[in-house]
Amino acid sequence: MASYDVIVIGAGPGGYVSAIRCAQLGLKTAVVEGRDTLGGTCLNVGCIPSKALLHATHSLHEAEHNFAEMGLKGKSPSVDWDQMKTYKSNVVGQNTGGIEFLFKKNKIDWIKGWGSIPAAGQVKVGDDVHEAKNIIIASGSEPSSVPGAEVTIDEKIVVTSTGALDLPKIPKKMVVIGAGVIGLELGSVYARLGSDVHVVEFLDHITPGMDADVQKGLLKILKKQGLKFTLGAAVSKVETLKTKAKVTYKLRKDDSEETLDADVVLVATGRKPFTDGLGLEALGVEMSPRGQIKTDNQWRTNVPGIYAIGDAIDGPMLAHKAEDEGMAAAEVIAGKHGHVNYDVIPGVIYTTPEVASVGLTEAAAKETGRNIKVGKFSFMGNGRAKAVFQGDGFVKIIADKDTDRVLGAHIIGPAAGDLIHEICVAMEFGASAEDIALTCHAHPTYSEAVREAALACGDGAIHM
Ligand code: FAD
């Protein structure tokens, strides 16, 4: 039985980052992880493999649709699906191996196996009980099913994102349930590979929670790319036959029932916290009605010495949010001041073009009762974007009309996921739209569109 200052349960982006920060702050640290590799959902079956497939299939799209126009002639590449999956697995392996290296470098013990907490100060793995002055639960999340519907997930025909990242062959017809982040990213992957992708969404719009202009703009772009959408439709049943499935949904406007056939059905209707087997009920750890572990603003649960972070607690289920909480919780345990600014957490969808947002949407900004102004600039006015066939999107900045302070930004466009961080930094510094507009931006870059949107909050954009 070993004794530690901190034992972290779960080696996803929340847990592994927290452990590294604990070790850097001089705390004797171990991580319990039940998977065969480190990195959690994100590195193994989430962010990293999905981005590898998005990159590969985007490259295919470029070759098929844009190469000839650039004078790059010849046969388009054919798809070797097994090789594409090998590439994806290699990328995952490099990343998970990298975390193992970081653990060794920081002298963090990896206790292999599934952990539970028999009492505060103890973590049990197999027959061993380890002592810890502090325990951080970073046990992450798992896919949820379709609320109120008869759906059995077999990870062959009816799959979650995990199955969709590793299909034995490219389906001819794929039905995606849910037009959220997973549905649109993985739907894009298969649409680019030639699948007939039909997305069925409960709401009347895609990407719940995002700015209305983004919802409308992205829908138009994805339709142009060949994805089909049925909005305002609640899936009620998925039946599987031998190699096929039938999806039944009800249109909310008139309650009429329709069906779709598919070779593969991707269930992408959200994720829920994973806390099975930890023994939290016996310990008396308070949970929310949605199954999240309740914490205070220092990531403490109601049980002294037990903290929780990441997808297992409230807030957006994002890797970088989990990482920030992991670092902050480590700092709190080390007696320092841990802080996460939940008002400035960017969200990115890695379609082409990318979508990125931070802060308030226009509707949410109006709801605060402030006077607001909106500066918008189309990538059609950005020379660099047009050169890469991505003039379709825009940058939209929302600022306070009275103070000019930036309240939020929403981008559809090339490298939107990187551009958004200029706005994040501006918001962290309490900057005004004019501060961004007065900052010299290199030409020709996509970031000029951010400056133009900021100029549009004032006397006007130049190239529009
Ligand atoms: P997790 O990454 O889920 O890690 C938890 C770990 O804890 C797991 O490895 C699990 O095995 C382990 N564990 C659980 N219980 C125990 C136990 N009792 N004992 C031992 N080990 C245990 N987010 C982004 O920000 N960007 C993206 O591009 C992105 N893409 C995604 C794509 C997909 C397909 C999916 C599914 C998710 C994606 N996400 C993305 C979300 C992101 O993966 C999660 O928000 C993030 O992984 C949460 O980190 P975490 O550390 O809280 O939990």
Ligand code: NAI
């Ligand atoms: P989501 O919450 O983004 O979207 C789920 C969608 O399913 C919603 O639009 C919802 O209205 C719809 N839905 C629910 N029930 C339905 C029904 N019966 N019929 C039709 N539609 C229905 O969840 P998603 O896409 O599964 O992603 C889960 C989490 O993973 C998200 O919280 C996200 O933050 C994270 N993630 C992040 C990524 C990124 O940052 N790029 C990429 C992938 C996942």
